[in-house]
Amino acid sequence: MRAATIRDGEVLVEEHPDPAPGAGEVLVSVAAAGINGADMLQRRGRYPAPPGSPQDIPGLELAGTVEALGAGATRFSPGDRVMGIVGGGGQGELAVVHERQLMPVPDSVAFPDAGGLPEVFTTAHDAVFTRAGLRPGERLLVHGAAGGVGTAAVQLGHLLGAHVTATVRNGDAWDAVAGLGADELLEPQGFEEHGPFDVILELVGAPNLGANVKALETEGRIVVIGVGAGAKAELNLAALMAKRARIMASTLRARPLEQKAATARAMEKEVLPWFARGDLRVPVAETFALDDVAAAYDHFAAGGKLGKIILQP
Amino acid sequence: MRAATIRDGEVLVEEHPDPAPGAGEVLVSVAAAGINGADMLQRRGRYPAPPGSPQDIPGLELAGTVEALGAGATRFSPGDRVMGIVGGGGQGELAVVHERQLMPVPDSVAFPDAGGLPEVFTTAHDAVFTRAGLRPGERLLVHGAAGGVGTAAVQLGHLLGAHVTATVRNGDAWDAVAGLGADELLEPQGFEEHGPFDVILELVGAPNLGANVKALETEGRIVVIGVGAGAKAELNLAALMAKRARIMASTLRARPLEQKAATARAMEKEVLPWFARGDLRVPVAETFALDDVAAAYDHFAAGGKLGKIILQP
Numbered sequence: 165m166r167a168a169t170i171r172d173g174e175v176l177v178e179e180h181p182d183p184a185p186g187a188g189e190v191l192v193s194v195a196a197a198g199i200n201g202a203d204m205l206q207r208r209g210r211y212p213a214p215p216g217s218p219q220d221i222p223g224l225e226l227a228g229t230v231e232a233l234g235a236g237a238t239r240f241s242p243g244d245r246v247m248g249i250v251g252g253g254g255q256g257e258l259a260v261v262h263e264r265q266l267m268p269v270p271d272s273v274a275f276p277d278a279g280g281l282p283e284v285f286t287t288a289h290d291a292v293f294t295r296a297g298l299r300p301g302e303r304l305l306v307h308g309a310a311g312g313v314g315t316a317a318v319q320l321g322h323l324l325g326a327h328v329t330a331t332v333r334n335g336d337a338w339d340a341v342a343g344l345g346a347d348e349l350l351e352p353q354g355f356e357e358h359g360p361f362d363v364i365l366e367l368v369g370a371p372n373l374g375a376n377v378k379a380l381e382t383e384g385r386i387v388v389i390g391v392g393a394g395a396k397a398e399l400n401l402a403a404l405m406a407k408r409a410r411i412m413a414s415t416l417r418a419r420p421l422e423q424k425a426a427t428a429r430a431m432e433k434e435v436l437p438w439f440a441r442g443d444l445r446v447p448v449a450e451t452f453a454l455d456d457v458a459a460a461y462d463h464f465a466a467g468g469k470l471g472k473i474i475l476q477p
Numbered sequence: 478m479r480a481a482t483i484r485d486g487e488v489l490v491e492e493h494p495d496p497a498p499g500a501g502e503v504l505v506s507v508a509a510a511g512i513n514g515a516d517m518l519q520r521r522g523r524y525p526a527p528p529g530s531p532q533d534i535p536g537l538e539l540a541g542t543v544e545a546l547g548a549g550a551t552r553f554s555p556g557d558r559v560m561g562i563v564g565g566g567g568q569g570e571l572a573v574v575h576e577r578q579l580m581p582v583p584d585s586v587a588f589p590d591a592g593g594l595p596e597v598f599t600t601a602h603d604a605v606f607t608r609a610g611l612r613p614g615e616r617l618l619v620h621g622a623a624g625g626v627g628t629a630a631v632q633l634g635h636l637l638g639a640h641v642t643a644t645v646r647n648g649d650a651w652d653a654v655a656g657l658g659a660d661e662l663l664e665p666q667g668f669e670e671h672g673p674f675d676v677i678l679e680l681v682g683a684p685n686l687g688a689n690v691k692a693l694e695t696e697g698r699i700v701v702i703g704v705g706a707g708a709k710a711e712l713n714l715a716a717l718m719a720k721r722a723r724i725m726a727s728t729l730r731a732r733p734l735e736q737k738a739a740t741a742r743a744m745e746k747e748v749l750p751w752f753a754r755g756d757l758r759v760p761v762a763e764t765f766a767l768d769d770v771a772a773a774y775d776h777f778a779a780g781g782k783l784g785k786i787i788l789q790p
Binding site for chain 2: 397404411
């Protein structure tokens, strides 16, 4: 099979042996695979794939059709449309995925979109719903709301019945983010004047930490899942105590199979029904053929677009 | 009635009007009232009592006998032995407390001890069990384990079936803390070499923050409830993400009635049965008559003693 391949800081297309599904695994013919920030890091030789995943084929998510089943795999049948998060190797013509990590693709979701669904919606759902425990009527602040996870978090918070405030650096994206359900759009500077917030989703990094603590409601939660703008900042523990607040930090990629499977089950229960009803959508900025993977990566790295960039192997 | 009273940075005994129980409240004849760090702060004019509590009578906890019931109070009868956390006013001959904040005193617990039980055990239980969710088999690290909350946390962790590591600055207290159930005693310096810990109870402050994050197990929790040694420190959010860790901070005193009542119910369910069976004890360093309140405070402020200092009004 042909697959995107990382070689010496470049991404290109190479021929690889067809993977074979092991016990409990499913062979997927990949129709669409989203590009994520971690792929950029991996191209630069950082953020290596976890053990057990293909080391040189990037791609953290995929959607496609079941091609064959490994021993004991029973959740899906050949021809089923599936999608899921993988430790790596999503951006090839074929991929093997443990059946517990896969989700069915709702009929209402087309393939290019499904390839960009798992990573951002699972990340946003896990951070905002599962970890931070957002409740209806609470105020959610999403930093970096025009990014992939941000657009998912804004939609999820809105559908749950929270009041959603979004910070977006690029004013051109304000209308689009408002269209996803944000009640209030803010510049990143000075957001703390608009609190207090019950849950703050931090996708930007440490520079926001002090103001995040100031902007928190009593019993508030800060969930940190992105630190692109910096990782270290001063924390005032006394201020955190006075608010009985929590700072939670997380990543999805390093989790063991049982935890990744648990996030997939939570998605099936809490998020896919909203997709099936047409209440959620994956913003797609552009799609690329597998042969154009280098251009697709450059396009992603350039930023500035709202929505996912998706490869179609 | 006579009560300890804060006047211009001093604590003395003054005459006050007898308090009368309002709706849902209980009038308690106080037999024993523990002294806590917050009393020291209040004597120095900091950490004022929350609204609705006596402003000039210190005391965050008490034990005694029910003297009279306010309208609609039904949980206790006159003569019952009760104890509880109060927003202030514990260190007088009489106190009114909402019945939902009170707990019955187990038969096996004597009065001087009961006066020092609520604050430290409720604080430790809420932080380590309710907030951090300590589980059997996990590793618990207690910083400042020779202090009041520390001695409670060590005992609770041990009884739950956790492996308990304690840092204690004063080597003279090591044997006593080991006798409470600590499996491992450490100097405060270099504790991070002895991890990873699932739960870290921080009673000392910000200087430990960096090493706490280093010493944390994946999915670990740091609960900060004391910052006497400093409140501000640098936090590495990337390290916190890699461990999918949480930092929780809390205080009891500022909570609304419903939350304080919830902690009392949790104590009745999870902790008092251990007291009734004789498995837990309140370490008492010394008891003082109400008239000796100034000496009792000075004794507390001098530190160095393991166990509670308790007034007997």
